Amino acid sequence: MSNSDIFAALDDALAQRRDADPSKSYTAALYAGGTAAITAKISEEAGEVVEAAGEADDEHLVHEVADLWFHCMVLLQSRGLDVHAVQRELGRRFGVSGIEEKAARVK
């Protein structure tokens, strides 16, 4: 699996888990728990990212960020969205300074 394909492949796998047995698929168990279950994991994993950021262990930080991104992808899939939606939004923002964009917002 090439690194560039992993988001698309993972999205496919997550979409396929919609009809899976929650006792056999972690993703299906998250879907079965609904938005509350998925966002509880996102909160937990975000806290673990913050904790890992305070340590010197890069591998641990990458592990926790991967956990957070995975659960965010599950949330998107639970709404019928995928990583392409986020890629489009980041593409739309690309090259636009965050400082200038905020200053240009209508108050």
Ligand SMILES: N=c1c2ncn([C@@H]3O[C@H](COP(=O)(O)OP(=O)(O)OP(=O)(O)O)[C@@H](O)[C@H]3O)c2ncn1[C@@H]1O[C@H](COP(=O)(O)O)[C@@H](O)[C@H]1O
């Ligand atoms: N990428 C992932 C993935 N990343 C994390 N996780 C699970 O997310 C959970 C992390 O939450 P936990 O709280 O249990 O772990 P934790 O305490 O935070 O762990 P540490 O950070 O302390 O190590 C674990 O059960 C992990 O196995 C994932 N589960 C599944 N996938 C992908 O999703 C596919 C489908 O998985 P299933 O739905 O289980 O078939 C798999 O083939 C993988 O490609």
